[in-house]
Amino acid sequence: MATETFEFQVEARQLLQMMIHSIYSNKDVFLRELISNASDALDKLRLEALRDDTLGADVSDLHIGIEADKDARTLTVRDNGVGMSHDEVVQLIGTIAKSGTAKFLQELKAAKDAGDTTATEGLIGQFGVGFYSSFMVADEVTLVTRRAGESQGTRWASTGEGTYTIETVDDAPQGTAVTLRLKPEDTEDQLFDYTSPWKIKEIVKRYSDFITWPIRMATEAAADSGDASEDGDSEDGDSENGGSGDREAAAPGRPETLNSMKALWARSRDEVSDEEYHELYKHISHDWTDPLETIRLQAEGTFEYQALLFLPSHAPQDLFMQGYKRGVQLYVKRVFIMDDCEALMPDYLRFVKGVVDAQDLSLNVSREILQQDRQIQLMHRRLTKKVLSTVKDMMSGAPDRYATFWREFGRVLKEGLLSDFENRDAILAASSFASTHDKDEPTTLRQYVERMKDGQKHIYYMTGETRQAIENSPHMEAFRAKGIEVLLLTDPVDEVWVGTVPDFDGKELHSIAKGEVDLETEEEKKEADTQREKQQEEFAGLLTWMTDKLSENVKEVRLSTRLTVSPACIVSDTHDVTPALENIYRAMGQ
Ligand code: ADP
Ligand code: MG
Numbered sequence: 001m002a003t004e005t006f007e008f009q010v011e012a013r014q015l016l017q018m019m020i021h022s023i024y025s026n027k028d029v030f031l032r033e034l035i036s037n038a039s040d041a042l043d044k045l046r047l048e049a050l051r052d053d054t055l056g057a058d059v060s061d062l063h064i065g066i067e068a069d070k071d072a073r074t075l076t077v078r079d080n081g082v083g084m085s086h087d088e089v090v091q092l093i094g095t096i097a098k099s100g101t102a103k104f105l106q107e108l109k110a111a112k113d114a115g116d117t118t119a120t121e122g123l124i125g126q127f128g129v130g131f132y133s134s135f136m137v138a139d140e141v142t143l144v145t146r147r148a149g150e151s152q153g154t155r156w157a158s159t160g161e162g163t164y165t166i167e168t169v170d171d172a173p174q175g176t177a178v179t180l181r182l183k184p185e186d187t188e189d190q191l192f193d194y195t196s197p198w199k200i201k202e203i204v205k206r207y208s209d210f211i212t213w214p215i216r217m218a219t220e221a222a223a224d225s226g227d228a229s230e231d232g233d234s235e236d237g238d239s240e241n242g243g244s245g246d247r248e249a250a251a252p253g254r255p256e257t258l259n260s261m262k263a264l265w266a267r268s269r270d271e272v273s274d275e276e277y278h279e280l281y282k283h284i285s286h287d288w289t290d291p292l293e294t295i296r297l298q299a300e301g302t303f304e305y306q307a308l309l310f311l312p313s314h315a316p317q318d319l320f321m322q323g324y325k326r327g328v329q330l331y332v333k334r335v336f337i338m339d340d341c342e343a344l345m346p347d348y349l350r351f352v353k354g355v356v357d358a359q360d361l362s363l364n365v366s367r368e369i370l371q372q373d374r375q376i377q378l379m380h381r382r383l384t385k386k387v388l389s390t391v392k393d394m395m396s397g398a399p400d401r402y403a404t405f406w407r408e409f410g411r412v413l414k415e416g417l418l419s420d421f422e423n424r425d426a427i428l429a430a431s432s433f434a435s436t437h438d439k440d441e442p443t444t445l446r447q448y449v450e451r452m453k454d455g456q457k458h459i460y461y462m463t464g465e466t467r468q469a470i471e472n473s474p475h476m477e478a479f480r481a482k483g484i485e486v487l488l489l490t491d492p493v494d495e496v497w498v499g500t501v502p503d504f505d506g507k508e509l510h511s512i513a514k515g516e517v518d519l520e521t522e523e524e525k526k527e528a529d530t531q532r533e534k535q536q537e538e539f540a541g542l543l544t545w546m547t548d549k550l551s552e553n554v555k556e557v558r559l560s561t562r563l564t565v566s567p568a569c570i571v572s573d574t575h576d577v578t579p580a581l582e583n584i585y586r587a588m589g590q
Contacts, residue, residue, distance in 0.1 A: 003167045008158075009095040012132075014105050016160045019135040023112065024124050027192060029288065030133040031200070032207035034077040034178055036283050037131060038064045039211045041081030041176060043336040045148050048082060050363060057082075057148035058174055065255075066204075066217040068195040073182045075138075075194050079213075080175035083147040086154045086166065093131060093143065093156060094164060099324075100317025125288035126314050131178075135160040137194060138180035144169060145176040204258040207279050211259050212334065218253030263334055265308040265355055269296060281310045284329055285353040289313055292401050295354070295390050297383065303375050307383060309354035311390070315408040319351060326350030331357035332365070343370040344380055348416035348427075349387055351409050356383070381422075388423060391430040395444070406432055406442070410491070417497035428504055434467055434488040436479070443487075445504045451485060458510040459503075461487035463495050474569035475513045486512055514572050535559055 008016065042062045049059045058080065065078040084092060091097075104127050111119035134141045139159060146153035153172025158164035186192035193199055197219050204215055264272050264280050274294070281291045291310035299305050309328065318324050327350070330341040334357065345352055356379065370376050391413070394402040416427045432442035437451065448459060460479065464470040470488045479486050489498065498509055539559060546557040554570070563569060 003165050005163050005165050006090065006094055007163050011096050011101045011105060012094060013162055014109075015096060015101075015129060016132055016135055018108065018112070018124070019129060019132050020160050023117070023120050024133070024136060025117075025121060027136045027186075028203050029207065030137050030180075031077070031194070031203045032279075032282070033128075033130050033133045035064060035204070035208045035211060035215060036286075038077060038079035038081060038176070039208075039213055039283070041079050041083065042213045043081075045080075045082040045175075047336065047338075048148065055149045063214040063216055064211070066200055066215065066258075068197065068200060068217075070187075070195040073184065073187050073195065074179055075182060075200075076177055076179040078175065078177040080173065081148070083145045083150075083175050084154065085147040085150060086152070086168070088147070089143070089145060089154050089156050089166065098127075098318070099321050104317055122289070126316075128282075128286040128288045130286065132160075134178065134180050137182055137186055137192070139183050140181040142179045142181075143176060144172050144179075146172040146174050148174050201258055206275075208283075209259045210262060210264045210276060210280050211283070212261055212263060212336070214257045214261060215259045216255040216257050219256045263331075263357065265296070265306040265357055266334075277308070277310075280308070280355070281312075281353060284355065285310070285312060287312060287316075287353075291353070292405055293390060293394060295386060297386050299379075299382065303378065304359040305357060305379060307354060307356045307379075307386075309352055309383065309387065311387075311405060311409075312351060312353060313404060313408070315351060315412075319412065324350060328352065328354040328356055330365075330370075331355060332361045332363050333357070333359055335363060337361075337363065337365065338367070341367075341370065343367070343373070343376050344383060346380070346384055346416065346420055348412055348414075348419060349384065351412060352387055384420070384423060385426065388426040388430050392426070395430065395432075411493055414491065414493050414497055417501055418493075424501065428501070433461075434490065435485055436471070436476075436488065437485045443485075448485060448487065449505050449507060452507070453482075453484060456484060457507065459487065459507045460484060460510050460512050461489050461498060462512045463489045463498065466490055473513070474563055474566035475571075477563050477565055479512060532559065 007013075042064070045057060046059060046062060049055050049057050062080060065076075067076040067078070068074070069076075104123065108120060108123050108127075111123060141158055141160070143156040144153060145156070153169040155167050155169045155172070156164060180194075182194055187195060190196075197217065200217060204217075208215060264276055277294045278290045281294070282288060285291075290313060292313040293311040295307075295309040295311070297307040297309070299307075307328075316324075325340040326347065327340040327342040327345050329339055330337045330344065341356070344356055358375070358379070361373075361375065365373070391402070391405060394405060410431065413427060414431060417424055420427065428445055432444050433448075435443045435448065437443055437448075445459065452459075462470050462473065462475060464473065467488050467490060470476065470486075470490070476486065489495075498511065501509060503509065536559065543557050543559070547554075550557060555573075560569065560571075
């Protein structure tokens with residue numbers, strides 16, 4: 001069949017340009033990305049084969065292979081996994097389906113134009129560019145793939161400059177091989193010589209050691225390296241090759257397994273370095289930046305499972321978009337079962353990434369069954385509590401990291417106040433709020449309560465669009481005058497949850513923009529009462545006249561005790577919706 005030429009989707013083209021002109025300083029990560037994709041493909045195939053025994057796929061020796069050719073300046077990463085059909089190649093490799101891409105590219109371009117390399121690297125890291133990162137080190141990439149169970153293969157090739165070609169091939173092995181023609185300037189530089197076995201080993205060890213499939217490379221003499229901590233299977237572990245005699249005989253290399261393949265979640269804490277945890281996070285989240293926090297949980301007894309959860313250090317672009325995939329990866333006895341297992345995490349913790357490995361579930365579990373499975377429900381409960389208590393611990397133990405967490409995910413976490421009544425107190429305890437007490441530092445409700453004035457019965461708050469808008473509101477005047485702290489709630493979700501949380505620590509939450517506010521002591525009250533009576537008489541005529549004139553727009557005009565500077569303000573009844581909530585309802589079309 002003839003070679004077809006296709007154009008990359010616009011976003012893909014822009015991203016490729018960035019990669020070709022290498023705006024990411026740590027180019028080594030391209031190999032991590034290729035291995036990560038190969039590993040995913042092997043996971044997928046094992047699962048498909050498990051579910052469909054008519055698939056006709058070979059699953060006898062699933063592995064990843066790396067081949068380097070110094071003379072040809074090529075590097076190949078091969079897997080015998082699920083592969084891709086012709087259409088999948090066009091779809092998956094020619095376009096970027098990630099939501100939020102347009103916004104990401106805009107920010108990236110702005111940062112690049114401004115010459116801000118830290119910002120560009122940060123953005124790339126947050127987005128993770130996967131397969132395209134090959135173009136940081138290669139001037140041409142060829143991918144040959146055959147979908148497991150299909151007979152025809154597909155060959156894809158591109159220099160990354162706008163177009164790619166596709167042709168059908170007859171003799172492609174099952175799975176995918178990605179071959180990079182390395183940029184000549186890199187091969188000359190020892191530091192970036194990706195055909196060097198030492199370089200490759202180092203990268204695999206650093207970034208991909210935990211990958212559960214063997215990563216094999218033909219090396220001149222496997223015994224030379226001595227640091228592949230555990231050979232995956234005996235055919236690789238040819239341990240008799242200790243004789244260094246064949247070192248010179250470079251040609252037929254022996255396959256050596258480069259990674260230890262140990263599941264990090266099954267190892268004890270002191271055996272695993274933070275870096276190793278971080279690399280696992282990057283593999284499962286497709287994020288290039290380190291996580292903020294690693295959470296480990298080992299449940300023993302009748303229902304045994306291990307969990308390794310991560311709080312990312314930034315919110316993904318599409319966190320608030322419909323269709324955002326939540327949930328962690330589910331494994332059963334080390335076998336990958338599914339991504340985004342939503343039954344394990346509540347919606348308001350949808351940003352949590354990680355792995356849960358259960359001992360006693362069937363390998364055939366489906367999403368539908370999981371939702372009702374009692375064990376899964378118990379895990380869901382326990383994991384939720386563990387995440388919340390971790391956030392609470394960060395608050396006191398690592399205030400800086402907590403501040404980052406709250407900035408990125410506070411809005412999401414507060415959604416839990418509306419849905420998870422069992423954990424409402426834990427969510428409140430892990431939350432913080434902007435307040436008039438301190439311009440820069442948010443406060444916890446606990447701290448607010450500790451600062452409450454003698455005789456102050458309630459926790460006061462006001463909702464609004466911005467801090468400034470709230471602070472300029474006439475409702476604030478009396479509180480400012482009396483030095484009473486007010487929480488300034490500006491997230492859209494605040495409008496909703498404040499109405500459903502009756503109290504914290506026995507103190508009711510009161511909006512300062514609703515109903516009567518009572519800020520006076522007994523003495524002040526008596527004094528004020530006499531004053532008010534006098535004023536009431538004095539202004540009776542005016543009030544009747546104003547009520548009459550404004551009757552279309554307001555229920556009542558009354559004298560106020562809450563203003564010190566402004567002449568008038570509008571107040572809603574305690575049970576009325578606030579103006580901001582009215583806006584939300586209107587936006588929702590109600
Ligand atoms: P991501 O891994 O974040 O989805 P990538 O750019 O790394 O993004 O890969 C894009 C898609 O291409 C993958 O989601 C996968 O569907 C497909 N793909 C990439 N490499 C392979 C491979 N080795 N085998 C099968 N599919 C692959
Ligand atoms: Mg990938």
